[in-house]
Amino acid sequence: xxxxxxxxxxxxxxxxxxxxxxxxxxxxxxxxxxxxxxxxxxxxxxxxxxxxxxxxxxxxxxxxxxxxxxxxxxxxxxxxxxxxxxxxxxxxxxxxxxxxxxxxxxxxxxxxxxxxxxxxxxxxxxxxxxxxxxxxxxxxxxxxxxxxxxxxxxxxxxxxxxxxxxxxxxxxxxxxxxxxxxxxxxxxxxxxxxxxxxxxxx
Amino acid sequence: xxxxxxxxxxxxxxxxxxxxxxxxxxxxxxxxxxxxxxxxxxxxxxxxxxxxxxxxxxxxxxxxxxxxxxxxxxxxxxxxxxxxxxxxxxxxxxxxxxxxxxxxxxxxxxxxxxxxxxxxxxxxxxxxxxxxxxxxxxxxxxxxxxxxxxxxxxxxxxxxxxxxxxxxxxxxxxxxxxxxxxxxxxxx
Numbered sequence: 001x002x003x004x005x006x007x008x009x010x011x012x013x014x015x016x017x018x019x020x021x022x023x024x025x026x027x028x029x030x031x032x033x034x035x036x037x038x039x040x041x042x043x044x045x046x047x048x049x050x051x052x053x054x055x056x057x058x059x060x061x062x063x064x065x066x067x068x069x070x071x072x073x074x075x076x077x078x079x080x081x082x083x084x085x086x087x088x089x090x091x092x093x094x095x096x097x098x099x100x101x102x103x104x105x106x107x108x109x110x111x112x113x114x115x116x117x118x119x120x121x122x123x124x125x126x127x128x129x130x131x132x133x134x135x136x137x138x139x140x141x142x143x144x145x146x147x148x149x150x151x152x153x154x155x156x157x158x159x160x161x162x163x164x165x166x167x168x169x170x171x172x173x174x175x176x177x178x179x180x181x182x183x184x185x186x187x188x189x190x191x192x193x194x195x196x197x198x199x200x201x202x
Numbered sequence: 203x204x205x206x207x208x209x210x211x212x213x214x215x216x217x218x219x220x221x222x223x224x225x226x227x228x229x230x231x232x233x234x235x236x237x238x239x240x241x242x243x244x245x246x247x248x249x250x251x252x253x254x255x256x257x258x259x260x261x262x263x264x265x266x267x268x269x270x271x272x273x274x275x276x277x278x279x280x281x282x283x284x285x286x287x288x289x290x291x292x293x294x295x296x297x298x299x300x301x302x303x304x305x306x307x308x309x310x311x312x313x314x315x316x317x318x319x320x321x322x323x324x325x326x327x328x329x330x331x332x333x334x335x336x337x338x339x340x341x342x343x344x345x346x347x348x349x350x351x352x353x354x355x356x357x358x359x360x361x362x363x364x365x366x367x368x369x370x371x372x373x374x375x376x377x378x379x380x381x382x383x384x385x386x387x388x389x390x
Contacts, residue, residue, distance in 0.1 A: 031281075033277070053280065055304070056303065056307070057299065057300075057302070057303020057304060057307075058269070058273065058299065058300045058303045058304040059299075060269075061269065061270070061272075061273035061276075061300065061304065063273075064265075064269075064270045064271075064272075064273030064274045064277065065273045065274070065276055065277035065280075066277060067273075067274050067277060068238070068273065068274040068275060068276060068277025068278035068279070068280075068281065068283075068285070069277040069278065069280060069281040070277075070281075071238060071261065071274070071277075071278055071281075071283065072238075072277070072278040072279075072280075072281025072282050072283035073281045073282065073283075076281075090266075090267065090269075090270055091266075092265070092266020092267055092270060093265070093266065093270050093273075095266060096240075096263070096264075096265050096266060096270060096274075099263065100263060185307040185308040185309075186307070186308065186309050188308070189280060189308040189309065189310070192280055193280050193282075196280065196281055196282065197282075198280065198281065198282040
């Protein structure tokens with residue numbers, strides 16, 4: 001299949017590098033939801049922003065949480081960073097998002113084919129499934145593999161101008177996250193709400 | 203009762219709906235500005251789901267799993283919009299992880315309406331077993347929950363519980379018992 005070939009032709013990038021490139025592009029207080037583990041560790045390491053939310057559990061819910069933010073604040077662009085193993089836990093969420101078509105939601109999948117943080121075991125999908133084909137089949141027509149870093153940045157620019165939800169999949173290496181998020185869920189949630197303008201600090 | 207409602211005039215239907223358990227839930231949600239309603243369907247919840255879909259105040263939609271719905275309303279809460287999740291007992295049984303790792307530790311006022319199957323005439327043994335896991339899970343996390351059995355108590359319990367969830371930033375489960383809803387019986 002051509003999509004399979006596209007996967008093979010895709011450069012293996014690095015999660016922290018790709019995350020940093022994304023963050024550097026954000027100029028309008030865009031919200032960013034970081035999925036469990038390495039995905040939010042690298043979001044943290046890329047430099048904390050008040051509009052970042054870090055998941056400390058609830059594996060697979062980065063996209064649903066981001067969808068909720070996107071529905072609550074349709075004028076703010078919302079990014080979600082998710083790992084391939086996490087996404088496999090909640091593939092139905094792709095169809096929910098496709099059905100609701102939030103214009104302001106951009107999903108990024110960091111695909112290394114392994115559960116890096118638990119000992120690098122391969123996911124069941126690693127040698128047989130194609131994340132972008134799954135997303136497209138779920139109704140998310142605006143889904144693409146990033147060929148390399150430059151292509152990733154181009155796809156992000158496109159997604160930010162798009163009138164429908166976008167999904168960008170990135171093949172990444174097996175490196176662990178660079179930082180470690182401070183595990184303070186109440187403060188994470190409260191700071192995020194301040195960052196979104198929902199609340200003022202005491 | 204369902205047949206009587208179907209045969210009555212639109213106006214009578216509306217009045218009957220206002221006094222029904224689902225009419226009261228709908229009004230209570232609206233009064234508390236809860237407008238985002240993701241759900242995984244249940245037979246008993248059908249009239250509520252139908253009326254929420256028909257009311258433009260609400261954004262009502264199905265999700266593939268209950269925990270997905272919990273993630274959505276959690277994100278919406280943080281973005282300044284209130285939501286509630288509708289589900290069945292068996293759906294609640296899939297939520298222990300998201301309650302313990304998202305709703306409770308992040309102090310999110312997650313509002314759950316659970317249509318209770320597995321008791322008072324259940325015909326599926328698996329449903330009756332899964333129902334027995336619900337309250338122990340709620341109690342193990344010290345979550346507020348109420349089992350609503352009477353129509354005259356529904357509005358008070360639902361309205362007060364929603365306000366308490368929001369002000370104390372804590373989840374609440376409102377369990378809709380067959381004594382309130384009629385439940386699902388073997389011949390349906």
